[in-house]
Structure formats: C-alpha cells, structure tokens
Amino acid sequence: MHTDLWNHALALYARPGVETACLALQELGGDVCLLLCGTWLQARGVTADDQRAAALQALASPWQHDVVAPLRTLRRQWREHALTDPQLSVLREQLKDLELRAERNLLERLETLARGWPATADAGQDWLARLVPDQARNHDALHQLRVAARELQDADVGD
Numbered sequence: 001m002h003t004d005l006w007n008h009a010l011a012l013y014a015r016p017g018v019e020t021a022c023l024a025l026q027e028l029g030g031d032v033c034l035l036l037c038g039t040w041l042q043a044r045g046v047t048a049d050d051q052r053a054a055a056l057q058a059l060a061s062p063w064q065h066d067v068v069a070p071l072r073t074l075r076r077q078w079r080e081h082a083l084t085d086p087q088l089s090v091l092r093e094q095l096k097d098l099e100l101r102a103e104r105n106l107l108e109r110l111e112t113l114a115r116g117w118p119a120t121a122d123a124g125q126d127w128l129a130r131l132v133p134d135q136a137r138n139h140d141a142l143h144q145l146r147v148a149a150r151e152l153q154d155a156d157v158g159d
Contacts, residue, residue: 005111006104008043008152009036015148024141029133033068033103034060037110038127039149043156045119046127052117053130059113063106071099 012018013036022032034056041048075095082089128146129137136142 005037005040005107005114008040009033009107012036012039012149012152015152017144018148021141021144021148024139025132025136025145028136028139028141030136031057031060031064031131033064033106033110034131035128035145037107037114038131039145039152040111041114041117042127042149043153045121046114046117047120048125048127048130050130052114053127055113056110056131059109060106063102063109067102068099068106071095071102075099 013022022030022035025035026032037056037060038048046052075092078088078092078095082092126146128142128149132142
C-alpha cells in the first residue's frame with residue numbers, strides 16, 4: 001500500500017479510466033483531491049465520519065477556490081490561443097505544472113490533517129459518499145473511481 005497520499009493518488013490516477021472519471025466528477029463540482037484523499041483513507045482503513053469529512057472539506061475548499069481553480073480557469077482560457085501561439089503554449093504548460101504543484105500541496109495538507117486518524121477494524125463506511133457532491137452521488141464516474149480504488153487496494157495487498 002502507498003503510505004503517503006501523493007503516491008496513492010498517482011498510482012490510482014494512472015489506472016485505466018480514473019482520469020476520465022475524476023474529470024467527470026470535477027465537472028459535477030467534485031474536488032478530485034478530496035476524492036483521492038477519500039480513497040486513500042478507505043485503503044488505510046480509517047473510519048469515515050461526518051466530522052472528519054467536514055474537516056477535510058474545510059481545509060480543501062479555500063485552497064481549491066483561491067489557488068487551484070484560478071490556475072485551472074486561466075489554463076483553460078488559454079487552451080485555444082495556445083494552439084497557434086508557441087510562446088503562449090509554453091506559458092500554458094508552465095501554468096499546468098503550477099496547477100499540479102498546487103494540487104500536490106493540497107494533497108500534502110490533507111495528508112497532514114488525516115495522518116493521525118487511526119485505522120479500525122470496522123472502517124466499512126464509504127469515504128467517497130461523504131466527499132462527493134450530491135449531483136455526482138449516483139454518477140457512473142463515481143462507481144468507476146470506487147472500483148479502481150478497490151482494485152488498487154487489492155493489488156497492493158497482494159504485493
């Protein structure tokens with residue numbers, strides 16, 4: 001099992017269909033960093049509860065709103081023009097790297113918050129259900145993320 005959230009997120013995101021699922025959930029208002037954190041907590045056997053979910057959301061929401069979202073918005077705004085402007089294309093790639101670093105920083109902050117939460121034998125509650133927005137609750141992308149996270153967890157246990 002990946003002991004840190006960043007490496008768990010990288011391993012899960014690299015699995016087939018996860019990137020597409022995460023982007024679909026993001027379009028529905030989901031915070032991909034929070035969802036990846038939820039799969040990490042689930043894999044670690046940490047009990048999901050409303051207080052912990054609220055603490056994660058309280059930490060993530062301002063960072064997403066004030067840091068990640070503005071970078072993402074600007075990167076998306078530049079997409080079309082960057083196709084024909086090589087200099088803008090380079091800047092857009094740098095912006096994309098900065099956005100990824102901001103997301104990594106958020107994952108590190110989430111891990112710091114949750115690191116001390118103990119694993120329990122009855123950690124069967126679903127973290128994703130607590131962290132996904134209502135409009136994405138029954139979306140196929142959420143199911144796909146759950147399946148991929150379970151497969152990653154099973155593969156890690158088999159190692």
